[in-house]
Amino acid sequence: MTSVKLPDGSVKEFEEQVTVKDVAKSIGRSLAKATLWAEVDDQPVKLDYEIPAGAEVSMKLITKTREGTPSDEALSTLRHSCAHVMARAVMRIKDKCQLAFGPALENGFYYDIKCEPPLTEDDFPAIEKEMKRLIELDEPFERIVKERDDAIQICKDMQQEFKVEHVTEGLADDETLSFYQQGEFLDLCRGPHIPTPKTIGAFKLMSLAGAYWKGDQDREQLQRLYATAFFTQKELDAHLEALEEAKKRDHRVLGRKLGLFHIDEMVGQGLILWTPKGAFVRQQLQDFISSHLRRQGYDQVFTPHIGKLELYKTSGHFPYYQDSQYPALVDREHLAKLASEGCTCGELSNKMSDGEIEGYLLRPMNCPHHIKIYDSQQRSYRDLPIRLAEFGTVYRYEQSGEIGGLTRVRGFTQDDAHLFCTPEQVGDEVKGCLELVKTVFATMGMDDYSVRVGLRDPDSGKYVGDPENWDKAEQACREAAQWLGKPFTEEAGEAAFYGPKIDFVVKDCIGRSWQLGTVQVDYNLPVRFDLSYNGADNQAHRPVMIHRAPFGSMERFIGVLIEHFAGTFPMWLAPEQGRILTVSNKAEGYAREVQEQMKSSGLRITGDYRSEKLGAKIREGRFDLLPYLLIIGPRDAENGTVSIRDRYKGDLGAISVTEAIAMLVDEVDNKTVRKREDEDDKDDA
Secondary structure, three states: OEEEEEEOEEEEEEEEEHHHHHHHHHHHHHHHEEEEEEEEOOOOOOOOOEEEOOOOOEEEEEEOEOOOOOOOOHHHHHHHHHHHHHHHHHHHOOOOEOOOOOOOOOEEEEEEEEEOOOOHHHHHHHHHHHHHHHHHHHHEEEEEEEHOOOOOHHHHOOOOHHHHHHHHHHHOOEEEEEEEEEEEEEEEOOOOOOOOHOOOOEEEEEEEEEEEHHHHOOOOOEEEEEEEOOOOOHHHHHHHHHHHHHHHHHHHHHHHOOOEEEEOOOOOOOOOOHHHHHHHHHHHHHHHHHHHHHOOEEOOOOOOOOOHHHHHHHHHHHOOHHHHOOEEEOOHHHHHHHOOOOOOOHHHHHHHHOOOEEEEEEEOOOOOOOHHHOOOOOOEEOOOOEEEEEEEEOOOOOHHOOEOOEEEEEEEEEEEEEEOHHHHHHHHHHHHHHHHHHHHHHHHOOOOEEEEEEOOOOOOOOOOHHHHHHHHHHHHHHHHHHHOOOOEEEEOOOOHHHHHHHEEEEEOOOOOEEEEEEEEEOOHHHHHHHEEEEOOOOOHHHHHHEEEEOOOOHHHHHHHHHHOOOOOOOOOOOOOOOOOOOOHHHHHHHHHHHHHHHHOOOEEEEEEOOOOOHHHEEEEEEEOOOOOOEEEEEHHHHHHHEEEEEEEEEEEEEEEEEHHHHHHHHHHHOOOOOOHHHHHOOHHH
C-alpha cells in the first residue's frame, strides 16, 4: 500500500504505484489542473514522478494560485523557467555567451550573462521574439542527474567557465548534480521547473545592469538582464501599470520636487541633508511618537555618535557586522606607541582590521550605549521596567550600488528604545511595544500589514548565547504575535545575532511590501554586559532586554510615506497645509489678515499675492501637492469669507473664516488620513 501524507495531516492510500498527478486527481480534477509540481519528502519533483510502490511519503502540491491569487512558489517556478527560456534565446542570437546565475526575484527574474558583443536594449525585441518562438515550440524541461566528475566535464564541453567554477568550488560537497535540458539548451540547475513552457502566459524584458561574478568587484564584469513573467497577460499588464504608478511616486523625484531633502556628493553618498520642509515632516513624526512614549512611561536619553571599540566588541557588533561598519577611528596615542615599538605598517594594518588597536567606532547600533546607562547605577526589581528612548543616529557602510534615496542610506536615525525588565514582565512589555507599532500604522492609514517572527537558524553559528534563553525569547515572540490577532509567519535565520524579533511588513496603497517596525527580545546582551538588578529576595538577577523601533528608521519611514501618499501628506504632516491665492490686488489686505488668523490658530498657511492670473496660481498649488488652496477675492473681503479648493474634492465654495479655521484645525488635530481613491478631481494629481 502506497501512503501519501498531505500538509493538512490527511493521508491518501493507493494499492498500486501512482504519480504526483494521480495523487492530485484523487483530490480533485481542478486541483490536478492547477498543480505545477510537487515536493515529495521535501524534494522537488515533476508531475510524472512515480512514487515507489509501498512507500510512505509526505507530499506538498504546488499550484498556480492560492486563495485566488498566484502563489509565491508557483510564480517563482514560472519565472525561473522563463529565465532558462531567456538565456536560451540570448544564446541563439549571440555567438559567444557565458552564463552565470539566473534566479527568480519577488517581482521577476534575471540572468547574469557575459556576451560578445555585449547586450544592449536594442537587442530586446529580437530576444523577446525568439523567446515567444521557443515557448510556442513547447519543448519540456527535462531533468538530468550526473555524478560530479561527469557534471564538470559537461560544463567544460559546453565551454561554460562560470559553471565549471561553481561546480568545482561552490558545489564541492555535492556528489551528484542536476541539469535541465530544453531542446539544445542544457543548464546546471537544481530546479524545479513548470511542466510546459506554454504555462508562461506573458513575459517582458525590463532592463540591463552591470554585475560581477559572485558579487565580487574584483572578478569578471557581467551583464544582468532583468525580466518578469506571469501566468496571464492581464497579470503582466497590472504589474506594468503598478510600476508606472511607482515611478510617479518615487520618493527621490517627489523629495526633490517638494524640497524635502537633498543628497550632495561632496557631503557623501547615503548621507541625507534635511531641508526645512523635510525637517518639519521629520519633527512632526518625532513629536507624535514622543507623545506616545511619554504615555507609556519612557525616559528620553541622549548618547554619543561614537564609542570605544571595546564597547562594540563586548556587544558583539564588532566583528559580527564588521563588513557593514565604517573603519575604526584609531587612538593616536596608542598608534604612536605601537609605531615606536617597531610595529610595521603591515602589522598595524592587520591589527586595525582585527580590532586589536585601541580606538573608536561610529556607532552601528544604539543599544550598547543604553545598556551602559542602565548599568550606571544599582537597580532594584522595584525600578523595573526601565524604558530608555532615543532618536539615535547610527552609521552603516552600505555598498555604493545598494544606496538609494532615503530607503538605503549610510547614516540614519532610529526611533530607538530599549526596555530592561524582569522575566515575568516580558510578555506585557512586548505587547506594549506592539501596541505602539499598531498605533503608528493606524495613524498613517497603513492597515494592510503582516507579521513575521524571525527565529535563529539552528544550523548557523552566527547566533550567540544560551540555547535555553533563545527558546524563552522565541516563545515570548510567538505569544506576543498571537496576541496581535493577525496571522504571522515564522522564518528561521531571520533573527538578530543576539535574539529573535518580530517584524512588521506593510503593504502600501499600490501593493508594495516594506519592512517597517521591529521588536526584539534579548536574553543575551544582558549576559555579555553582566547586567543585574536586586530581586525581592535581595539576590542579583539578570534582566531581559527588549529592543524596539516602531518607525525602523526616520529616513526609510519618510521615504515610504512619501511614496505611500504620493507626496500628498495628511494635513498634520504637510509642511505647507494651505496657500491663500488672491484673485486681484484689491483683496490682498483682507487676505493677509486671514493668513494671520490662520497662523495664529497653529495652521501653516502661506500666501501668493503676486499679480498673476488665478489659473496660473492654482496650477502651481496643484503642482506643489498642497492639501488646500484658499481663494480670496473682493467679494470674500466684503462677506468675511474664503473660498476653499480641496485637493481631493475640488471646490467646496465660500465659507466664513471661522468655519474654515475650525475645519482645517479639526483635520490636523484628528490626524485624519484621506485616501487618494476618494479623490473626485483626478486632474489635480
